[in-house]
Amino acid sequence: MENKVNFKNFWYIACQSKELSKDKPIARTILDEWIVLFRDSDGNPVAFQDRCVHRNYQLSKGAVKDGCLRCPYHGWTFDKEGSVVNIPAEGPNQKKLSTRSAQKYECIEQDDFIFVRLENNPEMETKPYSMPHYKESGYKTVRLFNIFKNNVTNCAENYVDVPHTVFVHDEIFRVSRQEKVEATCKRINGSVEIDYRNETNNLGWFSWFLNPKGGEIVHKDFFHMPNVTSVEYIFSPGREFHITSQTVPVDDTTSWVYTDLTFKFGAWNFLAAPIVKYQGQSVIDQDIVVLENQMKVIEKYGTDFSNSKADIVHVFIESIREEIEKGADPRLLKNREQEFEFWV
Ligand code: FES
Numbered sequence: 044m045e046n047k048v049n050f051k052n053f054w055y056i057a058c059q060s061k062e063l064s065k066d067k068p069i070a071r072t073i074l075d076e077w078i079v080l081f082r083d084s085d086g087n088p089v090a091f092q093d094r095c096v097h098r099n100y101q102l103s104k105g106a107v108k109d110g111c112l113r114c115p116y117h118g119w120t121f122d123k124e125g126s127v128v129n130i131p132a133e134g135p136n137q138k139k140l141s142t143r144s145a146q147k148y149e150c151i152e153q154d155d156f157i158f159v160r161l162e163n164n165p166e167m168e169t170k171p172y173s174m175p176h177y178k179e180s181g182y183k184t185v186r187l188f189n190i191f192k193n194n195v196t197n198c199a200e201n202y203v204d205v206p207h208t209v210f211v212h213d214e215i216f217r218v219s220r221q222e223k224v225e226a227t228c229k230r231i232n233g234s235v236e237i238d239y240r241n242e243t244n245n246l247g248w249f250s251w252f253l254n255p256k257g258g259e260i261v262h263k264d265f266f267h268m269p270n271v272t273s274v275e276y277i278f279s280p281g282r283e284f285h286i287t288s289q290t291v292p293v294d295d296t297t298s299w300v301y302t303d304l305t306f307k308f309g310a311w312n313f314l315a316a317p318i319v320k321y322q323g324q325s326v327i328d329q330d331i332v333v334l335e336n337q338m339k340v341i342e343k344y345g346t347d348f349s350n351s352k353a354d355i356v357h358v359f360i361e362s363i364r365e366e367i368e369k370g371a372d373p374r375l376l377k378n379r380e381q382e383f384e385f386w387v
């Protein structure tokens with residue numbers, strides 16, 4: 044059997060750990076697949092297709108009893124492997140349980156998220172992306188969740204799109220000053236890495252505490268296949284700000300996005316958390332509006348982009364995602380590196 048690479052070979056966040064209790068299953072959709080999640084008797088997360096093999100009722104409407112999932116229609120009960128362990132209509136001496144079992148998916152709990160992989164492709168070794176510096180000492184994380192009416196490609200591109208910030212996030216994040224920024228964009232091993240130079244203090248409202256001394260800012264953005272972006276600011280001395288987003292494909296026009304704002308502001312950490320949360324959410328709210336509009340136009344007229352120099356970032360990201368669409372491993376793409384400059 045041929046193992047063509049496809050988007051199902053990757054791990055996606057299904058929910059946050061705290062959303063999955065011991066006694067209630069929850070429903071999620073990833074890549075158009077309906078999924079039910081619950082916890083087994085050890086508290087480990089389990090994921091099945093959200094469909095009872097008996098008469099096609101949604102298992103997510105059922106209940107968890109002793110770590111097993113019970114369908115609410117006729118009470119068929121499934122253990123953590125997906126095997127049928129009880130058919131109430133068969134009475135007390137059940138000899139012949141159904142040999143059919145629920146379609147099970149791999150499930151991992153990491154960084155207080157529950158990840159699901161729909162298809163294990165031995166030729167495409169993948170693991171859940173680990174959130175940078177999550178729960179490391181000295182770092183604090185504010186976790187945000189948002190729903191975008193757009194696909195993963197456009198969402199991810201937006202999070203690492205610097206030129207839009209002075210328009211969409213005018214004042215909050217950056218102010219347009221028409222200053223030149225130089226950068227290097229690399230495509231390597233299924234990732235895109237952008238290294239920005241001569242970044243100034245133009246971070247709007249954030250500048251006063253992020254970079255009070257006005258020293259050099261190290262700013263790097265990353266895209267990791269197929270759906271992760273990570274923005275990294277390092278300020279001297281020892282202050283850091285990481286914005287990491289994992290964008291989950293729900294269907295062709297909907298993405299669920301988990302964003303960690305992780306920072307190391309020393310003594311300011313505690314005070315900064317609510318401010319970072321408020322400002323971060325305000326920025327995301329603006330992007331949600333833009334991305335919904337973009338999708339509306341794409342649905343009407345199709346995707347036909349024109350690129351400027353700074354859009355090399357998007358071109359590289361698209362080349363990686365297109366490779367997966369074609370059934371190929373993007374890590375085998377030729378490494379590329381390009382210098383570019385733009386004004387913000
Ligand atoms: S449909 Fe699930 S038990 Fe009948």
Ligand SMILES: [Fe+2]
Nearest residue numbers: 201208211330
């Ligand atoms: Fe934005």
